[in-house]
Amino acid sequence: MKNKKFVNVLLGVLALMLVVGMAYQFTPNLGSLFNRQTGTPALKVNGETVTVEDLEALRRGNPVLSSTDTGLLGDDFKTYVVAQKARQVLYIQAAKDIDVSKNDVNAEVTKVREQNQLTDNKKWTDALQGAGLTDAAFRKQVRDGLAVQRKVESIQKTAAPATDAEAQLYYTLNQTNFLSDARIVGRQIVVADEDKAKSLLAQVKAGGDFAALATANSSEGKDRGGALGPIENGAPRPVAQVALPAEVGTAAFALTSGGVTDVIKSGGKFYIVKVEKYLAPTPKPFAEAKTDVLTAVNEQKKNAAVEAWGDKLAADMKLEYIDLNWKAEDPTVAKVAGQNIPYSEVIGQVVGNQQFTGLLQQVPADQAAQLVNGI
Template sequence: MKISKRAITIIFGILAAAFAIGTIFLFTPQGNPQQEGRPILYVNGQPINELELMRKAQTNPLFTLNPTGVLRPLIDTYFLEQVITLEALRQDAARIRVSSSEVKQQVDQLRERLGVTDREGYDRFLQSIGYTDSQLRDEIRTQLRIQKRIDELRKKVKLTDEEARFYYELHKGEYAAEDRVKARQIVLDDQATADQVYKQLIGGADFAELARQYSKVGAEQGGAVGAEPGSSEPGPVTRLVFPTPVADAVFQLKSGGMTEVIETGGRYYIVKVEEFLPGGDVPYEEVADRVKSDALSVKQNGAVENYIREVRDRAVVKFTEEQIPYEYKNPDVAKVGDKTIKLADVIQVVFSDQQVPQLIQQGLGELAVSFFFPAATDQLITEELLLQQAEASGEPFIGTRAQKAQDVQLWKTKDVTVTPDEVRAYYEENPARFSIPASATVKTVSFKDKETADKFREKLIAGDPLEELAKGLGGQVSDLGTVNPGSGLPPVVEQLVFATDADYARAGDWGVSEVVELPGQDNQKTYMVVLVKDKKAEVKKPFEAVKAEAEQLALAAKRAKLAAEWIDQLKQQAGVENNIVDVLGSLAPKTEEPATQQAPDQGAPETPAPAEAQPAGEGAN
């Protein structure tokens, strides 16, 4: 399990891989203070200078979008919060020991990854990012300190037996055993042989013996599925072992038995189920090791998230009283009981969503603000309400804030059940979930003019070989393989294959469409012939074949519905205040924005901040 996306975003991927980002570094090299410009803000007394912020802003993708209007203060605040958090983390990890050999190892790995192992190439790389070798090593040392601080924190986390068992109760379904079968199969390459073998089996022939004689898979083991090497006894296997159409037929045989011949993927399957092993909940003792490993990781993630929040909350931030080229806005936007939600919290959620930069780039930034900010605020309100419920319950919830909010909903609805009628209704109301989609094998052949396309189609139907004919006429053949509706086909092709009942001419196994005219670039048209074979209609699976799956999905849907109703009740009872719309309105510029804005209403230190002292206890590097 991984740390929450929100936490990872806050620390720019430190937890994942500090150096995987290549030429983008988390911190800015410290040059001569007189050359770094005036201080813009102080974090725990340490200055962040103007040029340092400018360098950081240049590597921030949101600034490259040239935000205007209400977006500008929102992005400024997002950027400054990241800078503040990173600086606070750097300071907190300053006493962690990192040896010169550890730094050298990371530098060597970085150079190898970037292909700059020679001195000249390395110097060019340093120049391109504005670093000296010494500055680069200092920044890598800082990153390693933070990584070690995080690792140190995770190692200190201990999991109690009560926490592990409670986690298991909430996530019992993740450890449940699937339905399994002990079975033998005969896999063949042609219909005629498959039909012949099937008749022999119906007549009482020994399945294992015929598998040894005919099967293209596992013949030496008598077709035993899941058998150990050298054994001819089937082992328990799940649905994943078989192609989907085969699995659907096999797992209907709950009392054992044999399937008919099933064709899929160009092969023919006959499967004999010797024993059906129903799935279900597994006792805690049988999965205790897995549960403890998962739960410990969840608890560690929560500890890291709490650490980052605490380091940021402890940071004393002061902006200078001069005009600065950034706006920092962080008012309260919502209140849940005695807990407040700040604008910066909402900003973090919104700009962590990859859709938002894309919308801004498309000129839809104002739309993104009006949609995503209210939604993110509501998300944080819900999260806070659920965290309060988790705290009040007295139960040992663990993990990040988001994890606890999710788990308290599972806890609240853990005793919910579904009736057979509810399962059947869910099956009927959600046919797409229980259907095998339509499919077909498709090729297209494209030409630059209709006359050649018509000639190709005529000769193909007359019996000329497809590949040779297309090549001789200058056609471009695209083999799309086996496709389904909605699988990314060009719209015209999908329409021809699945949405119409076109009467195709025949060319061997292939159905051949009429020539289709397609628009191209620079008014140059393309003429396409679509070839289709092995076309199969959508098939809804029988209820009995998917009953267990339908029950799980129906239960999940019912629990989600009840949890949503519970959350609505909590909001009404708590008297939630939500002012995000008013706050966003106050940020919208009333007149043209000046080149610089007033600094936040926070005074600078009365005396210049002292230079950063060397961390005590630092070893020789």
């Protein structure tokens, strides 16, 4: 839950980071996500005005949120939009002390223009106008995004490094996250002629000795009967999938019950692989997995530090409604490990689900609300 919550906390940050996914900023729906200079006041976050246009743009910029704005579901989405926008404003306010130079901003703007094929000044101006932005307003958004990013990085640095005890506990609870690669014990026949490969496959299927055929015909490993790995104690050593060309490895490792592949062409050669034994992934010993475990725990602790920072900002936030049509209730619906879970975060699990978003785009508009509500 903590990891999921942290992702939600950073959604607002990432939405502001123009260095990420800039191509989206010039689509009709998403371009107006960023603050316009004028608009109808809807609410204030610590005294800073958020307009109706800001909130509507955020809603329209997501296919789930824009699926309906009426009924109970519309009210739920309004709750999420207000909470999300308030978080964005909070993060920008909290990052006011971060220095971002004009050169930093210019470099990011140049990157954006190049990534979106907007190096021509007229195309750039037209794109900004289409998004409802001036160049100065856009550069402010870039500055804000970089400041928030650096603020988050500074908060992450305050997290204490993972201890061996923490790493051992994390490993014990998450061993399935640290698995060895699947391996196979097998042999291969590699030839340069497709017809010859097909003939050899027919012989194998008719009961021919694979090792003998490999020794007599294969251009690789013939001195060990086509064994994929070196011979140890009279048997081929298991190999991982990376030991084979991509197409060959995919076919061979699909034979989890053993067997022989069809003829597979790769790199101008033709392969036949016999899988004698498939060895499924198993948890790595702690000593072998320790580096990855420490990385995971350190990342978790950094995330927790940022989560606590974001929660503190939210707890101290003063939210005032100017337009009561946007007044939203966001009650705590659960408490997990001492953390309050507001309703907006539950809604966020649906809104931020990329697979669900793709599914939503495939259904008629009149079915969208029902589908969302079901999820």
